[in-house]
Amino acid sequence: MFSNFDFGVIVRALPYLFYEGMTFTLMLTGLAALGGLVFGTAIALMRLSGYKTLGRIAGFYVDFMRSLPLVLVIFWFYFLVPYIGQWVTGASRPISVGAFASSLITFIMFEAAYFSEIMRAGIQSISRGQPAAANALGLTYAQTMRYVVLPQAFRNMLPVLITQTIVLFQDTSLVYVLSITDFLGAASKIAQRDGRLVEMYLFAAVVYFTISCIASFGVRRLQARIAIIR
Amino acid sequence: MIEISHVNKWYSPTFQVLTDCTTSVTKGEVVVVCGPSGSGKSTLIKCVNALEPFQSGDISVDGTKVNDPKTNLPKLRSRVGMVFQHFELFPHLKIIDNLCLAQQKVLGRSSDKAVAKGMQLLDRVGLQEQAQKFPAQLSGGQQQRVAIARALAMDPIVMLFDEPTSALDPEMVSEVLDVMVDLAHEGMTMMVVTHEMGFARKVANRVIFMDRGEIVEDAPKEDFFGKPRSDRAQKFLSKILSH
Numbered sequence: 001m002f003s004n005f006d007f008g009v010i011v012r013a014l015p016y017l018f019y020e021g022m023t024f025t026l027m028l029t030g031l032a033a034l035g036g037l038v039f040g041t042a043i044a045l046m047r048l049s050g051y052k053t054l055g056r057i058a059g060f061y062v063d064f065m066r067s068l069p070l071v072l073v074i075f076w077f078y079f080l081v082p083y084i085g086q087w088v089t090g091a092s093r094p095i096s097v098g099a100f101a102s103s104l105i106t107f108i109m110f111e112a113a114y115f116s117e118i119m120r121a122g123i124q125s126i127s128r129g130q131p132a133a134a135n136a137l138g139l140t141y142a143q144t145m146r147y148v149v150l151p152q153a154f155r156n157m158l159p160v161l162i163t164q165t166i167v168l169f170q171d172t173s174l175v176y177v178l179s180i181t182d183f184l185g186a187a188s189k190i191a192q193r194d195g196r197l198v199e200m201y202l203f204a205a206v207v208y209f210t211i212s213c214i215a216s217f218g219v220r221r222l223q224a225r226i227a228i229i230r
Numbered sequence: 231m232i233e234i235s236h237v238n239k240w241y242s243p244t245f246q247v248l249t250d251c252t253t254s255v256t257k258g259e260v261v262v263v264c265g266p267s268g269s270g271k272s273t274l275i276k277c278v279n280a281l282e283p284f285q286s287g288d289i290s291v292d293g294t295k296v297n298d299p300k301t302n303l304p305k306l307r308s309r310v311g312m313v314f315q316h317f318e319l320f321p322h323l324k325i326i327d328n329l330c331l332a333q334q335k336v337l338g339r340s341s342d343k344a345v346a347k348g349m350q351l352l353d354r355v356g357l358q359e360q361a362q363k364f365p366a367q368l369s370g371g372q373q374q375r376v377a378i379a380r381a382l383a384m385d386p387i388v389m390l391f392d393e394p395t396s397a398l399d400p401e402m403v404s405e406v407l408d409v410m411v412d413l414a415h416e417g418m419t420m421m422v423v424t425h426e427m428g429f430a431r432k433v434a435n436r437v438i439f440m441d442r443g444e445i446v447e448d449a450p451k452e453d454f455f456g457k458p459r460s461d462r463a464q465k466f467l468s469k470i471l472s473h
C-alpha cells in the first residue's frame with residue numbers, strides 16, 4: 001500500500017490546503033464558536049429566566065437541534081436559506097447567500113444548542129448568593145449577569161467550551177456535502193485530481209488529529225491553571 | 231428609616247415563613263435580631279431590600295415603599311448596604327474591583343474616584359495591602375471586612391447584616407465585630423442578625439427576638455437582657471449565653 005506513497009503530492013498541495021482549506025475551516029470554527037456562544041448564552045438565560053413560555057421555547061429549540069443529524073441540517077439549510085431570505089425581505093427571487101454564510105449560520109444555530117446547555121450548567125454552578133450580593137449593591141438584572149454571573153460561568157465552563165469547540169472543528173468538515181473547499185474539501189479535491197486518495201486522506205487525518213490533540217492538551221493545562229486560582 | 235408593618239410571607243401555600251412582623255429601625259439606631267435557626271431572620275432582613283418578595287404587609291426604607299411595583303429597586307438597594315453570612319465577594323474580581331464595580335456601574339463614579347473611595351475604605355478596615363489580591367487569597371475574616379467595605383463604598387443610609395460572623399473561625403470573629411462596633415459608634419443605622427450577644431450588649435439600642443416566623447420580643451437592650459418577657463426568649467438566651 002505504501003510502496004508507491006508519494007509525499008511530493010502533499011508537499012505541492014500544502015499552500016492550497018492551508019491557505020484555502022485550513023483558513024476556511026478555522027474561520028468557520030472560530031466564528032461559529034463565537035456566534036454559538038453568544039446565542040447559546042442567550043438561550044441559556046431564556047431557559048433560566050423564570051418566564052415559562054420563554055423557557056419552553058428555548059428548551060424546544062435545544063431539543064429540536066440536538067435530535068437532528070448535523071449533516072442533514074447543513075444540507076437542508078443551504079437549500080432553504082435563499083427562500084427564507086426571499087420571504088423575510090420580500091424579494092421577488094431567492095436570495096443567494098453563498099456557501100460560507102449558509103454553513104456559518106447553520107453551525108451557529110447548531111452550536112448554540114450545545115453551548116446553551118454548557119452555559120446553563122455554568123450559570124447553575126454559581127451559588128445564589130452571588131446574584132443576591134450583586135442585586136444588593138444595586139446592580140440591575142442585566143448588570144448582574146454581565147459583570148458577576150456570566151464571567152464566572154464562562155470561566156468555570158471554559159474547558160468544556162473549548163472541548164466542544166474541538167468537536168466543532170472536526171464537524172466543520174461536514175460542509176463537504178456543499179462541495180465547499182474547507183480543509184477536508186481541499187484535500188479531497190487534490191485527491192480526486194491527482195488520483196492520490198491514500199496520501200491526501202491520510203494527511204488530512206493526521207492534521208485534524210494533531211490540531212485536536214494540541215488543543216486538548218491545552219485544555220488540560222488550562223484546567224490545571226484554573227484549579228490553582230480557585 | 232426602616233418601617234416594617236404586618237409583613238406576611240409564604241414560601242409555599244402551606245409554609246408561612248413570616249407571620250405579621252411589625253417593627254422599625256429609626257435613624258442612627260442599631261437593632262439586633264436574634265432567634266433560633268430557621269426562625270425567619272434571614273428572610274425578614276432580605277425582605278427589607280426586596281431580595282425576597284412578600285405577599286402582604288408593607289416595608290418602607292427612608293420613605294420609599296419596597297413592595298411598590300413602581301419603586302426603582304436597584305436604586306433603592308444601592309442605598310442599603312448588605313453583608314452576608316458567606317461574604318459573597320465576587321471571586322473573579324480583585325479586591326479593589328469588588329469595591330469599584332457597583333460604584334462605577336450603579337453610581338456612575340469615574341474609575342479614579344471609585345478606586346480612591348475603595349482604597350480609603352480598605353484602609354479603614356485595615357486591608358489596603360490586599361487590594362490587588364483575589365478574594366480566595368484572603369482569610370474569612372478579611373473577606374468579610376472587604377464585604378463591609380464594599381457595602382460602605384456605596385455611601386449607604388442603612389446597613390443590613392445577616393449573621394456576618396457565623397461562618398468565621400472563632401479567632402476571626404472579633405476583627406469583624408470591631409469594624410461593626412466602630413460603624414455603630416459613628417452613628418450608622420444598622421439592622422444586624424447575630425447571636426453575638428456581646429456585640430448586642432455593647433452597641434445595640436434594641437433587640438428583636440424571632441421564633442417560628444414571628445417577632446416574639448422587641449425591646450430596648452436593657453429590658454431584653456434584664457428580664458425577657460417571653461419563655462421562648464428566656465430559653466434561647468440561657469442556651470446561647472451558657473456557652
Ligand SMILES: Nc1ncnc2c1ncn2[C@@H]1O[C@H](COP(=O)(O)OP(=O)(O)O)[C@@H](O)[C@H]1O
Pocket residue numbers: 241247265266267268269270271272273274
Ligand atoms: N428559598 C426558600 N424556599 C423555601 N423555604 C425556605 C427558603 N429559604 C428559607 N426557607 C425556610 O424558611 C425558614 C426560615 O429561613 P431563614 O429565614 O433562613 O431562617 P434563619 O435565618 O432565622 O435561620 C426555614 O425553615 C427555611 O428552611
Ligand SMILES: [Mg+2]
Pocket residue numbers: 271272273393
Ligand atoms: Mg439565616
